[in-house]
Every structure is written in structure tokens, then in C-alpha cells.
Amino acid sequence: VSTTAQNWPPVEVEAPTPHPDAPSPGTVLGAHYSHCFGCGDQVESGLRIRSTVDDEGVVVSTFTVTKDHQGAPGLAHGGLLTCAFDEAMGSTVGNLLRKPAVTGRLETDFRQPVPVGSTLYIVAKLDGVAGRKVYVSAEGRLDAPDGPLAVEARALFVTVGVEHFVKHGDVEQLKELGERHSDWDINP
Numbered sequence: 123v124s125t126t127a128q129n130w131p132p133v134e135v136e137a138p139t140p141h142p143d144a145p146s147p148g149t150v151l152g153a154h155y156s157h158c159f160g161c162g163d164q165v166e167s168g169l170r171i172r173s174t175v176d177d178e179g180v181v182v183s184t185f186t187v188t189k190d191h192q193g194a195p196g197l198a199h200g201g202l203l204t205c206a207f208d209e210a211m212g213s214t215v216g217n218l219l220r221k222p223a224v225t226g227r228l229e230t231d232f233r234q235p236v237p238v239g240s241t242l243y244i245v246a247k248l249d250g251v252a253g254r255k256v257y258v259s260a261e262g263r264l265d266a267p268d269g270p271l272a273v274e275a276r277a278l279f280v281t282v283g284v285e286h287f288v289k290h291g292d293v294e295q296l297k298e299l300g301e302r303h304s305d306w307d308i309n310p
């Protein structure tokens with residue numbers, strides 16, 4: 123067990139409070155951006171992660187590993203597994219708190235190899251909030267919600283204003299995103 127896992131969250135936190143308009147348990151979350159490598163439909167070899175709100179503060183995501191996601195023959199690449207957890211935990215923060223946030227730090231423990239063809243069931247939960255810092259952790263199990271534990275991850279997300287994306291990203295694409303999600307506070 124990593125040292126971070128023993129001391130998580132690493133700072134004193136407040137209990138996370140989901141936004142009053144956060145999607146309720148059972149809601150299937152759509153892709154947040156069609157060109158997102160983690161969840162978008164328009165990225166051919168993307169991870170195409172699908173997420174559903176579970177209990178309060180918890181989101182369950184699935185990632186099916188294809189041959190496009192290999193590191194060693196027949197096995198998922200560790201970096202892509204980390205990406206899957208980035209997406210699953212980012213989706214948890216963004217959708218439940220309804221605030222734009224970016225990954226500040228992300229740590230992954232790989233417990234078992236993940237073969238091509240398998241589906242990871244990733245359960246991510248909000249662990250706490252300290253100012254703009256949001257701590258999240260997740261577990262990924264093989265082929266069933268109660269399957270063998272394969273991957274664990276913890277992350278710090280930092281909430282940002284829309285100016286983060288305006289300053290550093292593609293404003294035209296951001297406008298389109300804002301039009302499709304007018305209930306999200308991301309319009310420049």
C-alpha cells in the first residue's frame with residue numbers, strides 16, 4: 123500500500139457537498155466533450171468511458187480495454203489506465219460539484235494486470251474539499267462491480283474559473299461546449 127494511501131486525504135478536509143442541482147443517483151452522465159480522449163465519441167481510439175451516478179458522492183464508470191489500449195501484448199497500458207481514472211474521478215468532481223476543475227496530482231497503484239477485452243468497473247468517490255482543492259479516490263475491479271481489485275487511484279483536483287480554459291485552451295470549442303451545456307457555469 124502506497125504511503126499516500128495511508129495518509130489520504132493529506133490535509134484536513136471538509137465533507138464534500140454535492141451541488142443542489144447535481145444529477146441524482148442512477149443518472150447516466152453523457153460525455154462532457156465529444157473530443158475528450160477519456161469519454162468522447164469522436165475519438166476513435168479513445169477510452170469511451172461511461173459513467174453513472176451511484177450513491178451520494180459516488181460515480182461508477184466503465185472502461186472496456188481494446189487492442190488500441192495495449193502496453194504489453196494483450197495487456198492494458200498503465201498510463202492509459204491512469205487516464206481512465208483521471209476521467210472517472212474528474213467526471214465525479216465536475217458533475218457532482220458542478221464546478222470546472224483540473225487534475226493537479228494523480229497517483230495510481232496497479233494491483234493486477236488488466237487484459238484486452240476486460241471491462242474495468244471504476245468506483246470513484248469524493249473524499250473531501252479544502253478550499254479549491256478537491257480530493258477524490260477510486261477503485262477499479264475486473265469484469266464485475268465486485269470483481270478482483272486491479273487498480274486504485276487518488277487525485278487532487280483544483281477548481282478553476284472559466285478563464286483557465288479561455289486563457290490556455292481553444293475558445294471556439296469552449297463556446298460550443300457552453301452552448302450544449304448551458305446549465306454549466308463554463309460560458310466565456
Ligand SMILES: CCCCC/C=C\C/C=C\C/C=C\C/C=C\CCCC(=O)SCCNC(=O)CCNC(=O)[C@H](O)C(C)(C)COP(=O)(O)OP(=O)(O)OC[C@H]1O[C@@H](n2cnc3c(N)ncnc32)[C@H](O)[C@@H]1OP(=O)(O)O
Nearest residue numbers: 154208209212213216217221222224225226227255280308
Ligand atoms: C476538463 C473540463 C472541461 C470544461 C468543462 C467544465 C465543466 C464540465 C463538468 C464536468 C466535467 C466532467 C468531466 C471531466 C473529466 C475529466 C477531467 C480531466 C481533467 C484533466 O485532465 S485536466 C488536465 C491536466 N491538468 C492540468 O492541465 C492542470 C495544470 N495546472 C494548472 O493549471 C495549475 O497548476 C492549477 C490550476 C492546478 C493550480 O494553479 P493555481 O495558480 O490556480 O492555484 P495554486 O497553484 O495556488 O494551487 C491551488 C492549491 O492547490 C495546491 N496544488 C496545486 N497543484 C498541486 C499539486 N500538484 N500537488 C499538491 N498540491 C497542489 C496548491 O498548493 C494550492 O493549495 P493551497 O490553497 O493550500 O495553497
